[in-house]
Amino acid sequence: MYTLGIDIGSTTSKCAVLRDGAEKLAASLALGGIGTKGPAEALDGVLKDAGLALEDMAAVAATGYGRTRCEQAGMQASELTCHALGAHAAFPQVRTVVDIGGQDAKVISLVGEGRMRNFMMNDKCAAGTGRFLDVMASVLQIPLDELGSRAVRAESAAAVSSTCTVFAESEVISLLAGGVDMDALAAGICASVAGRTAALVKRLGVVPAVCMSGGVARNDGVRAALEAELGEPILVSPDAQLFGAVGAAIYAYKKAT
């Protein structure tokens, strides 16, 4: 049985096709989230790679902020449930999932079999989310991917506020003007996100094993800073950004069987 998961986020769209709710046949990621061509591109990509058509799917589930507007999906689940299922599939021992996406940050507490016990999300502020990192990379005029690599090689971290993206942006501009080293600034920016996320994790309770999902999982600087804050190693999969889509495909399988 084939099932398809479609994760339409705020900045990217992801799809995954599974066989029997476990074996990943194909996955795709397209830039552009809800309201863009991203979802269609991701869908075309995953079906092409899997060599299957939409009609071959026994069930299709959508997740992410665009989940309610996905015509191809016969069901939808929150990204909380889907990231929990996706993370559990990659790391069955995981009990805490930290998902930092484009617009929000979530901490999900799991019991066995990837079932969600509780969760906590950021408030309305963009500080502590992927958007914060986007803005800061733009201020530093470096690619987003470079923030993490610069952060891990920094000898020290500049102090950057985690209260507000706009305040932090002003702060980083001032620090740049003051000649602060770019690597130290990158480390400070990553530490700022990690500090805010760690507060969410601690409120929910740090239960090992901990893993990261979502796009920010690829940022080694944030991950290292979060490990230091939590005092726990953090598991990261190369497919972390696809956990939501994989989880949606697992959800579809569970509902169809």
Place this chain on the structure above:
Amino acid sequence: MSEEIKKHRPPPDPNSAKYKLGQIAAKAYSDAQAAKDRGEPVGWCASNFPVEIPETLGLAVVYPENQAAGIAARGGGARLCEISEADGYSNDICAYARISLAYAKIKDAPEQNVPMPDFVLCCNNICNCMIKWYENLSRELNIPLIMIDIPFNPDYEVSDGELAYVKAQFWDAIHQLEALTGKKWSDERYREVMEYSGRTSRAWLAATACARYEPSPFNGFDLLNHMAVMVTARGKKEAAEAMETLLKEYEDNHEKGVSTFRAEEKYRIMFEGIACWPWLRVTSTGLKSRGINMVTTIYADAFGFIYKDFDDMCRAYCRVPNAINLELSRDKRIKLCRDNHVEGLLVHTNRSCKLWSGFMAEMSRQIGQACDIPVVSFDGDQADPRNFSEAQYDTRVQGLMEIMEARKEAM
């Protein structure tokens, strides 16, 4: 479309509690306006000020919190908030206060007009922002402020010292109002008001307690509408009668196996915090569409006051939810969760209400632990629509529903 729906809506049953309560809430405003038109003094009154005092004296009062909620629910919140903000009030201040202060300036809001006050009655047992709000009303409008200070209580019981402090202020407020308005306090009339207030409160609390039935005979959002009468008219005979009708309807609903919750009740939750008035429909639909009934909230029960004499009344006003400590507040909520078989807790992190929301991170954690239920919070505001994101709310509510669903499946 809405016109079409309105045309097909059956006329309200004048004998129903909903109709009666709606009439009483509306009459509170029209009575105050009529008093003003007759040249009588009218007051603006804080919601947890002892309503028995103006009621016994025969003084017409309106409630700025109730007015602000009405304005916000009808879409005027942002407009009035922005007027206050342009006058220098920070948007971190309570939106009820901002709306009220804006109204005091412009004196017109088609969503809910009220007569302008000749005095203001303030009691800080609900929050301390209230003091500055009412001081500013008093100053801007050049009218007297009658203030009752009920300190935050760190203990479980109301001490004799606190009672004496508060009771003296109640009498002082009465004497000030007598001097100001020429009205006279009557012990006989007070006993009558006390009796009505007791009847109203007993019926109200018994009605909200019908949530213990499964399924609940009512949609919890009904309580948010009906409680306007508890705020504005609990000392009136008509209020007592209407609340007794409401209780009877809920008991009848239970007997007949029907409910005002127009969906299958799959999950039962407690809602924490003041309603998100500008987004009432969205917050309600987000729950109902998933079969989630908000069966209980301390916000509704907060306005049920039961006491046997004047001293006991003073004690009751010292024990309103926002004047008591975290542990007692927590225990009251745990009781509500257990009595009403609640499966999840949805917390409104209300940007307007620092006191209530500040408590809530720790209190909700303790409630969740004690009752073994998931706790989910969302950002919003009681009256400022700008502090709410529908997509964020929807994701959190769906997440809560999925946890409750998974727990049921695992049982």
